[in-house]
Amino acid sequence: xxxxxMFKLSWRNVWRNPWRSFSIIAAMSLGLxxxxxxxxxxxxxTLSMINNAIxxxxxxxxxxxPEYLQxxxxxxxxxxxxxxxxxxxxxxxxxxxxxxxYSARLSIPAMMATANRSRGIRIQGVNPMMEAKTTNIEQLLxxxxxxxxxxxxxxxxxxxxxxxxxxxxxxxxxxxYSNSNAQVAGTAFRVVGIFQSGxxxxxxxxxxxxxxxxxSAVESHxxxxxxxxxxxxxxxxxxxxxxxxxFNAQLSIQRWDQRQPMLAxxxxxxxxxxxxxxxxxxxxxxxxxxxxxxxxxxxxxREFGVLLAIxxxxxxxxxxxLLESSLLACVSTSIAGLLCLAFxxxxxxxxxxxxxxxxxxxxxxxxxxxYPQLEWLQFCYSAASVIVVAIIAALVPARRLFKLAPHTxxxxxx
Amino acid sequence: MTIKIKQLVKTYQAHTDFPVHAVNQVNLDIAQGExxxxxxxxxxxxxxxxxxxxxxxxxxxxxxxxxxxxxxxLSDSALIRFRRDHIGFIFQNYSxxxxxxxxxxVQFIMQLQGLPDNQCAQRAEQLLSDVGLAAHIHKRPAQLSxxxxxxxxxxxxxxxKPRFILADEPTANxxxxxxxxxxxxxxxxxxxxxxxxxxxxxxxxxITSAKRVINFEDGQISSDIQQ
Numbered sequence: 020x021x022x023x024x025m026f027k028l029s030w031r032n033v034w035r036n037p038w039r040s041f042s043i044i045a046a047m048s049l050g051l052x053x054x055x056x057x058x059x060x061x062x063x064x065t066l067s068m069i070n071n072a073i074x075x076x077x078x079x080x081x082x083x084x085p086e087y088l089q090x091x092x093x094x095x096x097x098x099x100x101x102x103x104x105x106x107x108x109x110x111x112x113x114x115x116x117x118x119x120x121y122s123a124r125l126s127i128p129a130m131m132a133t134a135n136r137s138r139g140i141r142i143q144g145v146n147p148m149m150e151a152k153t154t155n156i157e158q159l160l161x162x163x164x165x166x167x168x169x170x171x172x173x174x175x176x177x178x179x180x181x182x183x184x185x186x187x188x189x190x191x192x193x194x195x196y197s198n199s200n201a202q203v204a205g206t207a208f209r210v211v212g213i214f215q216s217g218x219x220x221x222x223x224x225x226x227x228x229x230x231x232x233x234x235s236a237v238e239s240h241x242x243x244x245x246x247x248x249x250x251x252x253x254x255x256x257x258x259x260x261x262x263x264x265x266f267n268a269q270l271s272i273q274r275w276d277q278r279q280p281m282l283a284x285x286x287x288x289x290x291x292x293x294x295x296x297x298x299x300x301x302x303x304x305x306x307x308x309x310x311x312x313x314x315x316x317x318x319x320x321r322e323f324g325v326l327l328a329i330x331x332x333x334x335x336x337x338x339x340x341l342l343e344s345s346l347l348a349c350v351s352t353s354i355a356g357l358l359c360l361a362f363x364x365x366x367x368x369x370x371x372x373x374x375x376x377x378x379x380x381x382x383x384x385x386x387x388x389x390y391p392q393l394e395w396l397q398f399c400y401s402a403a404s405v406i407v408v409a410i411i412a413a414l415v416p417a418r419r420l421f422k423l424a425p426h427t428x429x430x431x432x433x
Numbered sequence: 434m435t436i437k438i439k440q441l442v443k444t445y446q447a448h449t450d451f452p453v454h455a456v457n458q459v460n461l462d463i464a465q466g467e468x469x470x471x472x473x474x475x476x477x478x479x480x481x482x483x484x485x486x487x488x489x490x491x492x493x494x495x496x497x498x499x500x501x502x503x504x505x506x507l508s509d510s511a512l513i514r515f516r517r518d519h520i521g522f523i524f525q526n527y528s529x530x531x532x533x534x535x536x537x538x539v540q541f542i543m544q545l546q547g548l549p550d551n552q553c554a555q556r557a558e559q560l561l562s563d564v565g566l567a568a569h570i571h572k573r574p575a576q577l578s579x580x581x582x583x584x585x586x587x588x589x590x591x592x593x594k595p596r597f598i599l600a601d602e603p604t605a606n607x608x609x610x611x612x613x614x615x616x617x618x619x620x621x622x623x624x625x626x627x628x629x630x631x632x633x634x635x636x637x638x639x640i641t642s643a644k645r646v647i648n649f650e651d652g653q654i655s656s657d658i659q660q
Contacts, residue, residue: 024544031532325528328489330517330545330593332510426490429524 025335029342032315033350040347043311047304047351048358051405054293054300055359055398059391060371061289066392067385069275071217072282074155076225077275078121078246079255080262085271087243091128093199096241101270105245108265112258117250122146122153124244125233129196131176131226133184140180140226142194144233153248156214156227163188163212172232174208177222178215186210194228199239206236218384282384297401301408308344308412315340316416323420324428337417344413345406352402359393366391436463436486436597436629441495443481443652455481456492457652463597466627468620470634470643478652479633480601486631487520487599488512500596517545521590521628523600527582529574535561535585536570542592560588564618580611587618597629604636616642 033040073079082105087095097105102123112119125144130137143150147166151157156175157165166173174192176184186192188210195205208228216222234240249258255274262272276283316323323336370388373380377387443456455478463469471479484490485497488504497504499519507515516522529538539557544550561570564584574582583603590598600619604612616639623630632639640646641660648656 021544021550024541028530028532028541035532322528322530325522325524327513328487328516328522329542329589330513332513424490426484429489429528 025339025342029339029346032339033343033346039311039314043307043347044351044354046307047348047405048354050300050304051352051355051401052358052362054297055355055393055401056362056391057296058293058397058401059359059363059366059393060389061293062393062397063371063389063391064380064383064385065286065289067217067389068285068383069282071221071384071386072279073248073275075159075216075218076154076221076246077278078153078248079275080247080249080259081273081275081278082245082247082262083243083271083273085268088271091126091243093127093197093237093239093241093243096239096243097245097270099241101266102242104266105270108262109245109247114250114253117253119247119249119253120149120152121245121247122150123230123242124150124246125230125237125239125241126243127196127233127237129194131180131184132193132195133186133190136184138180138183140194141224142196142233143225143227144230145227146230150227153246156216159214159216160212161215163210165212166227166229168229168231170209170211170229172206172208173211173229175212175214175227176210177225178213179219179222180226181210181213188213194226194236196237198237204236206232208232217381217386219378219381220384222381285383293397297404301404304405305408305412308347308409309415311347312340312344312413312416313419315343316419320423320428320431323423324425324431327423327425328429333421333423337420340417340420341410341413344409348406348409352405356398356402359398363391363393435465435500436461437496437498438462438486439496439498441482441485441497442493443478443485443490444493454652456485459495459652459654461647461654461657463629463631465596466623466629468623468630468642468644469647470632470640470645471647471649472634472640473649473655475635477649479649481652482649483599483601483631483633487522488516517542518593519596521593521595521598523583523586523590523598523603525602525605527574527579527586527606529582529585529589531574534571534573535566535577535581535588538574538585539588539592542589546593557588557592560591561585563622564588565614578611579606580608580614583607583611583615584618587615587622591622591628595628597631600630600632602634602636603632604634604639609638612636612638 084095084097109119109121122145127142129140129142131140151165161178166175176186181187184192190210192208192210193205194208195203198204249255259272259274266272326336327333367390370390373387373389380387438459438461441456441459442454445453445455459482471482473479481490485492492505502515504512504515530541533541536557539560540553543553543556558570561567564587566581566584569577569581577585604615607615619630620642622628632643634640644660646658646660647654
């Protein structure tokens with residue numbers, strides 16, 4: 020029998036009981052839509068966390084003296100030769116005609132204090148222009164302006180820290196630190212800008228000053244950290260391994276996910292939880308399909324007996340049943356896909372505002388405005404797993420057809 | 434084409450301690466082109482005998498041989514192929530596929546045989562025209578009367594060019610006019626194409642039209658009359 024005829028027969032069989040087909044298709048579509056939306060939401064949240072980390076702090080790659088990662092002190096800075104060699108390499112890098120951006124930072128732990136409050140912080144001494152090209156701190160300013168060389172000892176702090184220190188624009192802040200002679204020293208800075216990123220951890224932990232101011236304060240012109248931002252779609256792993264080969268083991272060259280393993284773990288955990296949710300859904304759907312197809316076999320036993328009698332092989336009847344089940348799954352995945360596309364078109368553009376959970380989300384480093392995203396591959400494997408499980412589930416009732424004798428089947432009342 | 438039935442027995446082990454012999458030691462020869470009616474009271478074993486003849490049930494003992502092919506030696510799938518290619522079935526309650534039109538129902542069996550689409554469509558239209566349904570070929574069973582559905586069933590039974598047709602009480606659900614029309618159609622086909630028709634029936638109008646009448650009682654042939 021031709022495939023087209025089999026397809027026609029099974030398609031019409033699907034719709035011979037429209038309400039039942041409609042209800043199972045609605046259940047499968049909405050269930051799958053729910054799974055896809057959870058995936059898209061998780062992707063959006065994870066992406067927000069990654070983007071926040073890369074854009075405001077890490078860049079794509081960070082370079083340190085390996086010792087610095089063990090003990091973050093001025094003694095473990097990059098040497099002048101290393102810095103020169105790095106700058107030469109980084110300045111010559113191009114990907115599709117675009118250069119990379121990097122920011123060399125003097126980064127030290129310090130204590131930040133106003134008249135009556137103090138707080139531990141990491142002070143980043145930066146070149147304002149280079150930092151602004153590498154990270155988005157300048158764009159995150161909610162008050163004031165970004166650092167520039169014409170200001171006198173300027174400092175940029177976060178809104179959270181400003182609130183805690185009871186500081187505002189133009190407030191004086193005393194920063195206390197250990198200088199290169201291991202002596203405690205202090206410098207007064209003036210607040211010129213206040214920023215707010217999507218990550219409360221970052222906001223709590225960092226403040227920015229001019230590198231020249233910090234260098235003279237700590238009496239060291241060395242650099243502890245270089246953050247690199249690659250051009251869009253440049254091969255990150257290739258770039259990392261090229262640098263590693265060039266500098267052998269003298270430098271620690273880490274990708275953003277190596278620098279913040281929690282983020283990498285978060286991505287894996289999200290993928291794992293998505294897989295669990297999908298598995299639970301397809302299992303539940305599988306039992307639903309078994310139930311529907313058992314009903315089909317029960318209701319159409321007599322008809323199957325007639326088909327056997329007039330010369331249709333059992334395996335063809337079983338194939339018919341599998342085809343009906345897979346058609347239900349295909350229709351359901353198509354509807355779920357279209358609905359998902361509609362939701363993502365809207366929320367992907369305007370975002371899903373979870374302002375009420377802003378504090379919690381910021382603690383994880385995520386913005387409260389989430390832009391759900393779904394990769395085609397994720398949709399494809401979700402849809403494929405629904406169809407495969409629908410076929411597998413239909414095997415259970417289909418097995419009964421092989422035991423069917425035409426004369427007993429035709430004697431059924433159904 | 435001849436059908437030879439030898440020592441055919443079908444015993445059902447009912448819920449009682451006593452086995453029921455639906456067909457008991459039946460011997461019968463049926464020649465090509467016969468128009469044969471099997472009559473008898475309800476429960477006499479007529480339907481069981483037809484099922485055994487058509488290979489849709491297996492006997493407890495004995496054999497059914499059609500043109501030298503013993504049905505009991507065939508595998509399940511070979512038996513299904515044999516039925517598809519050599520036997521036509523007409524059932525009491527028509528048993529058409531409700532999702533197919535009259536034309537598609539008749540085409541279906543030819544598609545099972547693997548015939549090309551245009552050939553299936555041509556023959557199906559011709560057969561439906563022969564049974565007087567040329568104007569209804571695109572209607573589904575639910576849109577046809579009982580008599581029209583049974584005529585579609587006749588066309589379907591003939592579609593595979595079978596050597597014989599088994600009809601289990603084909604007129605049981607039909608009124609007098611439709612019964613008479615169906616008998617004429619089947620007689621015409623029997624005479625024109627020498628197709629063997631074997632009926633089980635209670636209907637006196639079918640019995641009087643048959644060339645040979647077998648009376649079946651308690652699973653055995655009580656009389657075999659040529660008319």
